[in-house]
Amino acid sequence: MFNITYQVLDQKQKLKEFAGNNDDYDADIFQELDEGAPVVFNGAVFLFGSLWFFYRKMFLLGSIILVWPMIAFGVILFSPHQYSGELLFIFYIVYALSHILLGFFANTLYWKKWSAYLNYIFL
Known part of the structure; x- marks a missing residue:
């Protein structure tokens, strides 16, 4: 029983090191x-x-999320055809939907990173 309590306390300490200032929120979400x-x-x-x-x-994810809209916007902006206005509208819709999806799945991605970190530390 003592060992389990020690592991839980050690996990919380590792979470504080991993999450930084937002450790209480992250602990609840995790x-x-x-x-x-x-x-x-x-x-x-x-x-x-x-x-x-x-x-x-x-x-890696931060870079992808930062760069893909720039590339897509540049392609649309400099496209020679007449449908660039419609493409720009579609781009804004896709961009907004991607941020909504990221809002739903970011905690899960962060939790998986945290779990991999814990497995690395404790093994």
Whole structure:
């Protein structure tokens, strides 16, 4: 019993090192996800997108989320055909939908990163 309590306390300490200033929020979210709760919407990801991923040290996803709209917008902006206005509208819709989806799945992605970190530390 003592060993289990020690592991839980050690996990919370590792979470504080991993999550930084937002450890209480993350601990609650991680516990819900660990218990099989449905995905939880993260408003910060919806509003700030790639900045949240960079803050959470998920640099690959942050870079992809930062760069793909620039490339898509550049292709649409410099496209020679007459449908660039419609393409721009579709781009804005896809961009908004992608941020909504990121808002729903970012906590899960972060939890998977946290779980991999814990497995690395404890093994």
